[in-house]
Amino acid sequence: MQREENGYIIISCDFCGIDWDEVIPMIEGHHGSVICLSCLKKALDNASPSQDDFDCTLCLQHKPQHTKHWRNTIATDSPGLNKNAIVCWDDIRLGAKTFHKDKDIDFRWDPTKYPPEKD
Ligand SMILES: [Zn+2]
Ligand SMILES: [Zn+2]
Incomplete structure (x- = not known):
């Protein structure tokens, strides 16, 4: 996600809250949502x-119950x-594909x- 601090835009991973330092590999989804490599x-x-239906944070699609998904359960207050933040399996695979292709x-x-x- 993005937030503004002292006039600067700060990009962070929605899922763990880590701020982007221009080095950490991250992928952007819709509406400024972000997931980092880790x-x-x-x-x-x-x-x-x-267990329930949900809206995926990255693709914004509404996903039915039992859809494979992930959310970070480790509490941080960054x-x-x-x-x-929730990510669906399709986006997890898409993200893996994207990171895989990047030789850096x-x-x-x-x-x-x-x-x-x-299905
Ligand atoms: Zn993260
Ligand atoms: Zn998704």
């Missing part, structure tokens, strides 16, 4: 079916944290280990 890695390995980022994944959800 959250994306956690999301890949810890995503689980949701001003850059979006306490309601030390991240590779095997998509076959993280298959898309079946």
Whole structure:
């Protein structure tokens, strides 16, 4: 997400609240939502079916119950944290693909280990 402090725009990861230092790999979703690489890695390995329907913070789509998703459950009170941030499996895979393609980022994944959800 973005916030303004002393006239400066600060970009932070919605999911862990870390401020962007122009080095940390991050991906932007809709409406200025942001997920950082370390959250994306956690999301890949810890995503689980949701108990309720939800609105994804990154793609803004409304997702039905049991959609695979991830949210950060570690409490922090950084001003850059979006306490309601949720990411859907489609975006987690999309994010992994995007980080994977960037040669400057030390991240590779095997998509076959993280298959898309079946309808
Ligand atoms: Zn993060
Ligand atoms: Zn989404």
